[in-house]
Amino acid sequence: MRRLPIGVEDFKELIDKNYYFVDKSLLIQDIMTEKLVLYPRPRRFGKTLNMSMLYYFFSNKEKANAYLFDNLEIHKDKEAMKHQNQYPVIYISLKDMKRNNYEFQVQKFAAILSLMLGNYSDLFTSANLSKDEIEMLNLYKSQKANENELMDALLNITKLFERHYHQKVIILIDEYDVPLQCSYEYGYYDEMVNFLRNVFSSALKTNTALEKGILTGCLRISKESIFTGLNNFKTYSILELKSSQYFGFTLSEVKELLQYYGLEKYIQEVKEWYDGYLFGDTEIYNPWSSLMYVDRKLQKESLQPISFWANTSGNDIVINYIKNGDQALHDEFELLMQGKAITKEIKPELTYRDMDDINNIYSFLLMTGYLKVHKEIKPNEEYELIIPNQEVYKIYDRSFMDYFNEIKRQSKNELIALFHEEEVKKAQSLLNDILDRSISYYDNYESFYHGFLIGLFQDLEVTSNKESGDGRFDLEILPRRLDGTVVIIECKHSATLDDLIDDSKKAAEQIVNKRYLSNAKYLKYHKSVGYGISFFKKQCYITKA
Numbered sequence: 001m002r003r004l005p006i007g008v009e010d011f012k013e014l015i016d017k018n019y020y021f022v023d024k025s026l027l028i029q030d031i032m033t034e035k036l037v038l039y040p041r042p043r044r045f046g047k048t049l050n051m052s053m054l055y056y057f058f059s060n061k062e063k064a065n066a067y068l069f070d071n072l073e074i075h076k077d078k079e080a081m082k083h084q085n086q087y088p089v090i091y092i093s094l095k096d097m098k099r100n101n102y103e104f105q106v107q108k109f110a111a112i113l114s115l116m117l118g119n120y121s122d123l124f125t126s127a128n129l130s131k132d133e134i135e136m137l138n139l140y141k142s143q144k145a146n147e148n149e150l151m152d153a154l155l156n157i158t159k160l161f162e163r164h165y166h167q168k169v170i171i172l173i174d175e176y177d178v179p180l181q182c183s184y185e186y187g188y189y190d191e192m193v194n195f196l197r198n199v200f201s202s203a204l205k206t207n208t209a210l211e212k213g214i215l216t217g218c219l220r221i222s223k224e225s226i227f228t229g230l231n232n233f234k235t236y237s238i239l240e241l242k243s244s245q246y247f248g249f250t251l252s253e254v255k256e257l258l259q260y261y262g263l264e265k266y267i268q269e270v271k272e273w274y275d276g277y278l279f280g281d282t283e284i285y286n287p288w289s290s291l292m293y294v295d296r297k298l299q300k301e302s303l304q305p306i307s308f309w310a311n312t313s314g315n316d317i318v319i320n321y322i323k324n325g326d327q328a329l330h331d332e333f334e335l336l337m338q339g340k341a342i343t344k345e346i347k348p349e350l351t352y353r354d355m356d357d358i359n360n361i362y363s364f365l366l367m368t369g370y371l372k373v374h375k376e377i378k379p380n381e382e383y384e385l386i387i388p389n390q391e392v393y394k395i396y397d398r399s400f401m402d403y404f405n406e407i408k409r410q411s412k413n414e415l416i417a418l419f420h421e422e423e424v425k426k427a428q429s430l431l432n433d434i435l436d437r438s439i440s441y442y443d444n445y446e447s448f449y450h451g452f453l454i455g456l457f458q459d460l461e462v463t464s465n466k467e468s469g470d471g472r473f474d475l476e477i478l479p480r481r482l483d484g485t486v487v488i489i490e491c492k493h494s495a496t497l498d499d500l501i502d503d504s505k506k507a508a509e510q511i512v513n514k515r516y517l518s519n520a521k522y523l524k525y526h527k528s529v530g531y532g533i534s535f536f537k538k539q540c541y542i543t544k545a
Contacts, residue, residue, distance in 0.1 A: 013054040023305035027073035027246040035232040042369030044288035047216040059089040088161040095175035102188040110143040154203035168211035177217035184352035244280030276388030307394040341384040420485040428542040435538040449535040471514035486528035500541040507532025
């Protein structure tokens with residue numbers, strides 16, 4: 001039985017070590033028709049493995065590895081196979097350009113070029129290059145080039161590759177937008193945009209030594225003019241039909257995967273948790289999570305599915321929107337978590353600055369895999385969006401719980417102090433604010449609000465539904481000191497907003513009539529107070545008993 005290729009991103013390693021492999025080699029057919037192309041896809045959807053595959057197919061340094069494609073679908077395409085191992089290939093990944101300042105980022109880029117050139121020792125003794133040209137290569141190899149020189153490095157290296165190999169060059173750039181995201185987070189965005197604009201435009205625009213340029217990333221960044229003026233530049237995002245089946249697993253590929261490992265009976269479970277993406281018109285499963293699921297089941301079949309994607313880096317986008325979003329955004333997220341669709345205009349071309357504009361939030365969430373297209377309303381403009389699957393739902397759920405826990409940490413002590421001081425109106429205002437800032441995507445029934453309050457005060461000495469006087473109170477909050485105040489709360493769920501006041505009064509009367517405050521154990525404390533609290537959706541009313 002083949003091993004699962006979890007974390008394996010090198011194409012040769014995957015084939016040579018006989019890992020389970022999902023054949024995406026027909027992507028090469030699409031590449032053959034392109035001059036410059038960008039494939040934006042969510043993280044962990046196979047971008048790096050595909051780029052590795054393209055490198056081994058096209059690179060003239062990998063002729064000894066031509067056998068890697070012998071049993072793949074692309075081997076049947078005689079025209080495509082004429083291009084196998086015919087080109088010098090510059091293959092770099094920017095996924096590790098995550099430094100916290102601009103200077104370090106430029107140094108990291110220099111290190112990436114140096115590492116790449118280390119695989120081409122034959123250039124440094126080439127008879128086809130002049131002494132000055134070899135000195136230029138050594139400048140890049142030794143990482144001594146300055147910022148301005150690095151902006152033209154890819155252009156110069158492609159020209160020297162062409163001169164040495166007598167063949168035009170293919171450039172592969174994986175995760176091109178990682179340094180942009182990082183620079184936005186650390187506050188040197190404009191500098192990074194300017195640097196990459198010069199790198200890309202010099203290497204990819206009117207470069208006579210260029211055969212093809214292929215880039216991957218999460219987003220298409222074009223408003224900053226990074227790709228301005230690039231002839232024949234195309235982008236195949238998740239909204240496009242072309243190449244839609246080559247990133248992520250299709251339904252048939254997931255069925256074959258499960259069948260190979262004897263887990264075909266779990267197809268519905270995999271669908272609920274890891275399916276739900278729509279790339280073009282192709283139904284797509286999260287490949288990372290599907291593989292992790294199979295690995296988990298092979299360890300022990302009784303293990304339940306979990307959110308693997310949520311445990312990888314990058315979910316800050318959802319957390320930040322939840323923390324910083326207004327009530328309208330929270331209400332829309334609540335609809336999504338109820339399984340409903342929302343209709344939004346989508347902008348396929350974004351900048352990281354656009355992340356701050358609430359009107360662009362859903363474009364980011366769609367392009368990065370946190371939402372899916374449910375229905376196209378206006379072609380290439382407006383779409384119905386939903387949460388793709390249970391795995392992504394858990395990310396939203398966990399993010400809201402983290403957000404709510406922060407609200408609780410900030411508010412609970414103030415709220416209990418207001419109860420102790422019998423500041424009813426201030427307590428009501430604060431509790432309404434907490435409710436307003438929290439998501440309530442459950443049914444509005446009394447036990448929910450009961451549980452909501454228990455969760456709010458969980459770090460205090462809270463008991464519920466215990467006998468006292470002639471009945472059972474909803475909540476009892478005991479002070480830690482004898483000179484403190486006992487708080488008794490009775491909850492009511494109102495059928496309408498107009499019932500809030502009356503229901504609150506009834507709850508307060510219940511505390512009095514059933515003598516909840518008469519428990520003998522309360523006599524040792526400074527005092528005891530009771531409150532009737534009625535709830536309707538995200539509003540409450542408090543009456544002192």
